[in-house]
Amino acid sequence: MTPDELFTRVHRQRADLAAVELAMDALMSALPPDVQQKWLAALQSLQSMRTEVVRQQGMDPIAIQQSNQAIDNRKTRLEQAIRMSTG
Numbered sequence: 001m002t003p004d005e006l007f008t009r010v011h012r013q014r015a016d017l018a019a020v021e022l023a024m025d026a027l028m029s030a031l032p033p034d035v036q037q038k039w040l041a042a043l044q045s046l047q048s049m050r051t052e053v054v055r056q057q058g059m060d061p062i063a064i065q066q067s068n069q070a071i072d073n074r075k076t077r078l079e080q081a082i083r084m085s086t087g
Contacts, residue, residue, distance in 0.1 A: 024077075025077060025081065028077065028081040029084065029085065031081075036081060036082045039078060040075060040078050040079065040082065043071055043074060043075050046071065047068055050068075
């Protein structure tokens with residue numbers, strides 16, 4: 001792969017990720033408040049269970065924290081959507 005191909009691929013992946021994030025934000029905002037709360041509870045449960053499993057497998061605490069960052073970001077955005085929909 002040439003540097004130009006790599007550059008193009010990375011930018012295409014970033015654009016795809018941005019589109020997915022915008023779609024998730026729109027979905028979160030469109031859901032009824034009770035479903036938003038269920039989604040948030042599911043994310044919190046997922047993060048808790050996942051953290052425990054990887055901790056048992058001996059993953060470094062800093063690596064666990066870094067890997068949980070994506071879930072934390074989604075939780076934050078969902079909490080913002082909940083605040084916006086409830087006023």
